[in-house]
Amino acid sequence: MRTSWRSTSFVATAAAVLALTTACGQESGSPSTNTQNAGASVAPGAYGSGGSGLGYGTDSSASPDAEGESAGVLAVTENAVLGKIVTDSAGFTLYRFDKDTAQPPNSSCNGDCAETWPPVPAEGASVSSGVDKSLLGEVTRDDGSKQLTIAGWPMYRFAKDTEAGDTKGQGVKGTWFATAPTGKKAGATGPGLSVRNDPELGQIVVDKNGMTVYRFMKDQAWPKSVSNCTGACLDKWPVVAPVKESDTKGITKKGLMPFTRPDGAQQMTINCWPLYTFSGDKAPGDANGQGVGGTWYAVSPDGKPVGAP
Structure with a gap:
């Protein structure tokens, strides 16, 4: 999307910023699905x-x-x-x-x-x-x-x-x-993304298998979604694959969209923040990734990091 910027028009500037915020990381067209x-x-x-x-x-x-x-x-x-x-x-x-x-x-x-x-x-x-x-x-x-x-x-x-x-x-x-x-x-299996009431963390997002979903504080959500977890990082923190909005329950719809990573894979976001699971979680209910390195936190239904300073 191309936007005409006019320094004399506050309205145009505000509209452009709103458009960027709404689109953050969304690719044009439907998410691609690899078939074999x-x-x-x-x-x-x-x-x-x-x-x-x-x-x-x-x-x-x-x-x-x-x-x-x-x-x-x-x-x-x-x-x-x-x-x-x-x-x-x-x-x-x-x-x-x-x-x-x-x-x-x-x-x-x-x-x-x-x-x-x-x-x-x-x-x-x-x-x-x-x-x-x-x-x-x-x-x-x-x-x-x-x-x-x-x-x-x-x-x-x-x-x-x-x-x-x-x-x-x-x-x-x-x-x-x-x-x-x-x-x-x-x-x-439950919805693609839903909410679990954790006894210690409160309401947190889980995937279809009930596994805790996390955010990385070094990622970026605005003006577009950017994941800074690459290479060996992905072995420990697998990305959450795209989920249809209709296949979610209790999740804020704002910024609920996939984006395309530099490696070509698609990753789901909430409020434009990239989502991950943790390889150290072995069963539904585990939240072993909470606070790891002071940069990884469970995700609240509105996309905020739970318990982050």
Whole structure:
């Protein structure tokens, strides 16, 4: 938008400032959505920030026992937080990846990603009860191997799950989730952004998985949204992806919009302030990022930093 500035017109000046404040960081047009056709190759860094990965965890050393081991007879386990989840015969959680597709089935986790998230072989997998046998299938991976699918979604284990019943992969990078018996994501998810009444912090914003949302005091909101968390910073503070206004509850609508980061990824804002989650929060209700470095704070429904000096 181009604005004619006239030093003699206070009204014109005020209107221009108002326009900048309203637009802060908003890109023209609708937020772009990356789509991946079945069998198509994935561009390096397409799922990560700063070109450093595919959105998987930071531990790249996969368990030798998990790599290529048959799932055996699948079971359904009741998890206190997530509800019913699918596990393999040894009790290890099976996960699905949001960057994959189910119709048609396609696995986009390869290379280093597959070391952290070992694909579950299709061979030798069966069900006894709890999972509809008709939902089981397979997909051919880039290396020619056959990977197990449930309702079309490719199945994985997580290298950091070291004991039966572990669900450490749940919500990693906002793209990895334990699998429900129907093939859907385990755990009830709420609106894209909503408000939780924290006993210590008061009303704070949470994402669809109930994870605390944060602000970085070194960022900028006016005259446009600017994120100063880049590179390795994003490993600890993943960005909150764009959320439709209709998919929010209790959030102030002012400045509720996405903006495009320098790396091309889109990030959500409230009152034009960029939003993040914290990798140190392991479960809904955690707020371990509060006050970190004196620069990171939970976000109030109007976008202000909770408890900041």
